[in-house]
Amino acid sequence: MGRIYGYLRIRFSGQDADNQVITMREMQVPEKDIFIDRQEQYDDSCKEYQKLLQKLKANDLLYIKSLNDLGADYREIGQQWRTLTKEKHADVVVLDMPQVDTRRGKTQFDTLVADIVQSMLEYVPDAEWSVRKQKQRDGIARAKRRGVQFGRPELPMPENFDQIYSIWRKKEINGEKAAKMCHMSKANFYKKARERKMFEEIN
Numbered sequence: 001m002g003r004i005y006g007y008l009r010i011r012f013s014g015q016d017a018d019n020q021v022i023t024m025r026e027m028q029v030p031e032k033d034i035f036i037d038r039q040e041q042y043d044d045s046c047k048e049y050q051k052l053l054q055k056l057k058a059n060d061l062l063y064i065k066s067l068n069d070l071g072a073d074y075r076e077i078g079q080q081w082r083t084l085t086k087e088k089h090a091d092v093v094v095l096d097m098p099q100v101d102t103r104r105g106k107t108q109f110d111t112l113v114a115d116i117v118q119s120m121l122e123y124v125p126d127a128e129w130s131v132r133k134q135k136q137r138d139g140i141a142r143a144k145r146r147g148v149q150f151g152r153p154e155l156p157m158p159e160n161f162d163q164i165y166s167i168w169r170k171k172e173i174n175g176e177k178a179a180k181m182c183h184m185s186k187a188n189f190y191k192k193a194r195e196r197k198m199f200e201e202i203n
Helices: 017-026 047-055 074-087 112-145 161-169 175-181 186-202
Strands: 004-010 034-038 061-064 091-094
Touching (some): 004 047, 017 034, 034 047, 074 091, 161 175, 161 186, 175 186
Parallel strands (some): 004 034, 004 061
16 A cells, blocks of 8 residues: 545535644544645635645545545546546545445455445436436426416517518519518518428418
């Protein structure tokens, strides 16, 4: 085993860092190798974590308090977990989840615990996204059944549209002039003209 490191991310001023530092010491982490990011409301740079990554080498051991210390969401946590275990080839122990200890189940062929955690972290964002999209679709379907209209409301057709459309169809005026005479945008005039033409062909 290489060197032992500890990393803490203190997200707000009221969070008790002292007890967490004491825990790191109990894990035999040298004082100089405990890295702490104290994040203010608008500071998410994690400079100490970046310093840690520069020092971390294969077979080093890193203690973290929680998986949340690695990122703001599951996707970021998953990226950092991959960096630590797959790129740096370090071992990671999560203190508030004792079962997450990459030293366990390790063989000469793989790192079992690391792979399981990585799979979990990659699955959760996709699962959450799928659930969120399904809830959105269900909500839209329920709203439509209640008669709720989505998108911009359709503008009423100009009273002179049929007359101007007929003249335009005879090619007596161009689309730009027809749109102006109907007080419509050119794109909207062509859209309504296509709809009217389709209706005439069907009927």
